[in-house]
Amino acid sequence: MAFSCFSRGKGRTLQDPHRPAKEEENIKKEDQKDTENCNSNTEEEVRCVSVLVVGAGSRGSCYTSYATCFPKLMKVVGVADPRACVREEHRKLHNIDEDKLFENWADAAEVEKFADAVIIATPDRLHKDPAVAFARKGYHMLLEKPMAELIDSGAIGDVVHIQHMEPVGYWHFAHSFVRGNWRNEKESTFSLLAKSCHDIDLICYWLGKKRCLKVSSFGSLSHFTKENKPKDAGSRCLDCSVEETCPYSAKKLYLERAEKGMFGWPVAVVCSNGVYDIESLTDALKTGPYGRCIYDCDNDVVSNQVVNMEFEGGLTAAFTMMAFTNSLGVRSTTIYGSKGELCYNGGEIEVHDFTARMTYRIHAKHTAFIPPHLAAHGGADYYLIENFISAVAKGDPSLIQTGPDETLRSHLLVFEAERSRRESCVLHLDDEL
Numbered sequence: 001m002a003f004s005c006f007s008r009g010k011g012r013t014l015q016d017p018h019r020p021a022k023e024e025e026n027i028k029k030e031d032q033k034d035t036e037n038c039n040s041n042t043e044e045e046v047r048c049v050s051v052l053v054v055g056a057g058s059r060g061s062c063y064t065s066y067a068t069c070f071p072k073l074m075k076v077v078g079v080a081d082p083r084a085c086v087r088e089e090h091r092k093l094h095n096i097d098e099d100k101l102f103e104n105w106a107d108a109a110e111v112e113k114f115a116d117a118v119i120i121a122t123p124d125r126l127h128k129d130p131a132v133a134f135a136r137k138g139y140h141m142l143l144e145k146p147m148a149e150l151i152d153s154g155a156i157g158d159v160v161h162i163q164h165m166e167p168v169g170y171w172h173f174a175h176s177f178v179r180g181n182w183r184n185e186k187e188s189t190f191s192l193l194a195k196s197c198h199d200i201d202l203i204c205y206w207l208g209k210k211r212c213l214k215v216s217s218f219g220s221l222s223h224f225t226k227e228n229k230p231k232d233a234g235s236r237c238l239d240c241s242v243e244e245t246c247p248y249s250a251k252k253l254y255l256e257r258a259e260k261g262m263f264g265w266p267v268a269v270v271c272s273n274g275v276y277d278i279e280s281l282t283d284a285l286k287t288g289p290y291g292r293c294i295y296d297c298d299n300d301v302v303s304n305q306v307v308n309m310e311f312e313g314g315l316t317a318a319f320t321m322m323a324f325t326n327s328l329g330v331r332s333t334t335i336y337g338s339k340g341e342l343c344y345n346g347g348e349i350e351v352h353d354f355t356a357r358m359t360y361r362i363h364a365k366h367t368a369f370i371p372p373h374l375a376a377h378g379g380a381d382y383y384l385i386e387n388f389i390s391a392v393a394k395g396d397p398s399l400i401q402t403g404p405d406e407t408l409r410s411h412l413l414v415f416e417a418e419r420s421r422r423e424s425c426v427l428h429l430d431d432e433l
Contacts, residue, residue: 046393052078052115052139054105054130056086058269060121063142066385067094069371074389077115080108085274109133116140117392123181124189140392142385151206155351157339162206162317166199169328173303174248175266177323178224179290183299191301192217192421193414196321199331200307200417201410203317206335210311212413214428217421219305223324229295236291238282248294250285307417 051067053060056079067074078100079090087101102108105122109130117140120130131143151159168177176182182194192200204212234240237250246252254267255278263276270290271280285291303323310316330346341352349362370382391399413429420427 046073046390048072048075049117049389049392050075050077050115051389052076052080052100052108052118052134053090054080054108054118054120054134055122055126056081056083056090057121058265060119061090062381063119063121063385064090064094065371066382066389073393074385078102078108080105083272083274089274105130105133109137113137113139117142117388123187124194125187140388142388151335151337151342152208155340155353156335156337156342157354159207159315159335159337161315161336162203163334163336164199164203164317165320165322165332166196167325167327167330167332168195168321168323170247170324170326171253172266172328173323174224174294175253175269175290177301177303178248178294178297178299179250179292180269183297183301185300188301190418191303192219192305192307192321192418193411194301196305196319197411197414199319199321200414201407203309203319204406204410204413207311207315207317210313210315211431212309212311212429214310214426215307215413215417215420216426217305217307217417218424219302219321219421221300222303224294224297224299224303226295229293233293233295235293235296236286237293238285238291240293246294250291254281254285254290302421305421309413309417 048071051064051074053064053076056064060081064076067076076090076094077096079087079094079096080102081087081090082103084103087103090096091098091101100114105120105126118134119142120127120134122130127143131141134141177191177195182188182191188194230242230246232241233246234243237243237246240246240249243249243251254270257263257267258278258281263271267281268276270284270288272284272288273280289297305321307319308316309318332345333343335342340354343350343352350359351362352359387399391397416427416429
């Protein structure tokens with residue numbers, strides 16, 4: 001079981017905590033060498049994997065950037081997306097044939113199989129049907145979410161408790177979960193599944209085959225409600241008299257970025273017409289969902305939630321998802337053991353050895369150069385698509401460390417946690433979990 005800095009792919013290698021101090025001086029030189037090599041070990045003599053992308057939004061485009069960085073390993077041969085501008089952008093970028101551009105996934109599923117694999121990056125509620133359809137066609141499939149060696153080595157003794165937190169970030173929550181695609185359960189899903197299924201998955205992964213026996217959860221939607229709207233606030237940020245005093249102002253979140261030439265995420269999401277300039281962004285904020293007053297939206301997903309779990313052997317775990325944080329996405333984890341404590345907060349891993357009465361730090365070192373477009377989520381975006389493409393190219397399922405069975409179990413646990421929150425009860429779980 002690998003504590004892999006929150007990437008469940010092959011992730012990173014952990015350097016020897018007892019390495020002589022003089023070797024530490026070589027770390028930066030080694031990292032620079034890795035960058036210059038630019039994944040020379042990755043582009044082995046393996047066949048190029050052809051890929052159809054279903055849903056070419058922010059996440060789909062992230063994965064397709066792997067093809068532009070490593071054209072010998074992956075080739076995008078088809079795109080299914082309802083937006084003509086997005087299809088055209090990908091056609092030019094990847095030189096896709098006109099007859100392989102589809103307005104919806106169903107049209108792509110009706111034609112004869114023409115790619116090795118399909119990447120399904122549609123909105124959460126549009127996962128099931130395309131996944132089933134393309135599976136029946138015989139495609140290898142990368143499906144966007146809803147579907148430790150240190151621990152195993154005994155470095156901290158027997159695991160007793162795990163405390164894990166995801167800070168969503170105040171402006172990120174406002175962007176995605178109040179104004180954005182994941183704001184409303186009927187249009188997407190509940191926030192624990194949309195944002196934190198990976199976190200519950202990680203906790204289960206760290207605890208190996210130990211089954212979760214009980215779960216309880218509490219949470220609510222705080223602050224982002226009509227009752228909290230300032231008296232003189234307008235319906236849109238561009239014509240609001242109190243906008244300057246609001247931390248969630250769309251002018252601050254989007255226009256100030258654009259004025260500095262920053263048209264990547266999240267600004268690119270707002271400019272849904274594919275034109276990225278100040279005028280297009282301003283028009284989108286005047287009429288689209290991202291320009292609305294943060295207190296006037298149709299959001300109903302919770303902004304803060306805790307999940308408490310008890311596993312076999314008396315092990316416990318506590319997870320917190322919090323919207324109101326300055327930090328964005330830098331998870332923090334403490335694993336308490338009978339002989340030590342392990343801490344991680346986005347940098348190096350800190351191990352406190354109770355027996356030796358010492359603390360040592362383990363540096364997380366990337367095993368590959370990661371292109372900027374794939375560097376999000378601690379490099380996990382890169383390792384996810386890299387492992388998937390390698391597994392398809394080599395016909396080796398073992399390169400995927402966790403499959404559908406493990407994912408299903410952790411997702412079922414997420415659903416039970418949400419049921420506990422809604423019903424205000426402790427749930428005793430059956431053998432399937």
